[in-house]
Amino acid sequence: AxxxxxxxxxxxxxxxxxxxxxxxxxxxxxxxxxxxxxxxxxxxxxxxxxxxxxxxxxxxxxxxxxxxxxxxxxxxxxxxxxxxxxxxxxxxxxxxxxxxxxxxxxxxxxxxxxxxxxxxxxxxxxxxxxxxxxxxxxxxxxxxxxxxxxxxxxxxxxxxxxxxxxxxxxxxxxxxxxxxxxxxxxxxxxxxxxxxxxxxxxxxxxxxxxxxxxxxxxxxxxxxxxxxSGYRIRPIGEKGAPDQPSMWEMPVKSWVTAPLTTASQGKNLVYGVAFGGMNAVSKVEVSADGGETWKTARFLGPDMGRYAWRPFVVSMDLSAGDHRIVSRATDTEGNTQPPTRTENERGYGNTSWKDHGVTVTVS
Ligand code: MSS
CATH class of the missing domain: 3.90.420.10 (Oxidoreductase, molybdopterin-binding domain)
Structure with a gap:
């Protein structure tokens, strides 16, 4: 390294x-x-x-x-x-x-x-x-x-x-x-x-x-x-201009923080953080099979208000092999993290749950 x-x-x-x-x-x-x-x-x-x-x-x-x-x-x-x-x-x-x-x-x-x-x-x-x-x-x-x-x-x-x-x-x-x-x-x-x-x-x-x-x-x-012209969502290859969306309000997002690379077979606690940006976050689901099946996580610690994030945890039973662990949050307005990112020249505002997943080797 x-x-x-x-x-x-x-x-x-x-x-x-x-x-x-x-x-x-x-x-x-x-x-x-x-x-x-x-x-x-x-x-x-x-x-x-x-x-x-x-x-x-x-x-x-x-x-x-x-x-x-x-x-x-x-x-x-x-x-x-x-x-x-x-x-x-x-x-x-x-x-x-x-x-x-x-x-x-x-x-x-x-x-x-x-x-x-x-x-x-x-x-x-x-x-x-x-x-x-x-x-x-x-x-x-x-x-x-x-x-x-x-x-x-x-x-x-x-x-x-x-x-x-x-x-x-x-x-x-x-x-x-x-x-x-x-x-x-x-x-x-x-x-x-x-x-x-x-x-x-x-x-x-x-x-x-x-x-x-x-x-x-x-x-x-x-x-x-x-x-x-800076900090705007613009199509790939295009120049920044005042009529493109500015990076203002944040949308709902989450990601897993543990485990990140390896885990042991059986019951594992999966941790992460989730927030709703302008709205409070209301739900987080976690999948250990890349989004085929989901399990609802529970929030940890105090609710510090609408604009704070909420750590979450969920117990997942993991079998031997590689697992794609992803999380997907929903805010109080019913907005859910999308599977894919919005392509844009500068690579701003990525909330894709697929992109933020981790591949964990379980043995
Ligand atoms: N401010 C100023 N004055 N300067 C600069 O540079 N940056 C931005 C903000 N503010 C700046 C400012 C950015 S860009 C960000 S992110 C932030 O900040 C950060 O913070 P910290 O504290 O963390 O460093 Mo991007 O969207």
């Missing part, structure tokens, strides 16, 4: 045994490291940065971090210290990269070859964006999007629009969006967006803008490349 790559400095505190270092800016959680608990430990959570993470200076005086609010009736800059006085809520959500499951596409989409590990379930604490907006006199009439800008300093000599992390989401996400300063009950790590991060429960990872320093209510979507 290849030597494991060492962890870059800004994530030196992660557990090297639980992660796959694809590059300095893309680190994946090992499939088997998820375990049976609800919350993903910070030291095994995946990292995805489109730009190098900012210097640690930005978390030296967290409460001094400034955010500019635009497109409200009383536009203003507020510090993190000010935001903490406006309101506070805690929400548990699945954070999942749009490209999670890209490794299973067969047309060879470029980008990080994520398996299942560009996802985790985290507890966030911060102020509901709607409370900040109320304080600032409400959203200006005619605004349709919430546009958040990442606070990275951009390399000189390049058109900022081509590299900046600026994402627009529909205004209706104001119902659940949070400006979060804690993750898993600790100050937001720099690698995950500290001092302050936009958290959009139910939405793909890319919309959860880190080091957020500007929140604007806008009529149209950002013209930054990451929004205008």
């Amino acid at each position: 290849a030597e494991p790559k060492t962890l870059p400095d800004y994530v030196r505190w992660k557990n090297a045994n639980d992660v796959i270092v694809h590059s300095a800016n893309t680190i994946e959680t090992e499939r088997g490291a998820i375990g049976s608990g609800v919350v993903t430990d910070s030291d095994k959570l995946y990292v995805r940065n489109n730009l190098p993470a900012p210097n640690a200076d930005i978390v030296a005086d967290r409460d001094a971090w400034k955010v500019t609010f635009e497109g409200v009736n009383g536009p203003q800059s507020l510090t993190l210290g000010d935001l903490k006085k406006i309101g506070v809520e805690t929400v548990t959500t699945v954070l999942q990269c749009s490209g999670n499951g890209r490794a299973y596409y067969q047309h060879g989409p470029g980008g990080t070859q994520w398996g299942t590990g560009a996802a985790g379930c985290l507890i966030w604490t911060g102020v509901p964006l709607r409370e900040v907006v109320a304080k600032l006199g409400g959203v200006k009439p005619g605004m349709n999007y919430i546009t958040s800008t990442g606070g990275e300093s951009l390399p000189a000599g390049l058109d900022p629009k081509t590299i900046m992390v600026e994402r627009s989401i529909p205004l209706k996400a104001l119902d659940q969006a949070l400006l979060a300063w804690d993750m898993n009950d600790e100050p937001m790590p720099l690698a995950h967006g500290g001092p302050l991060r936009m958290v959009v429960p139910g939405y793909f990872g890319v919309n959860n803008v880190k080091y957020v320093d500007r929140v604007a209510f806008t009529e149209g979507q950002s013209d930054a490349k990451i929004q205008a």
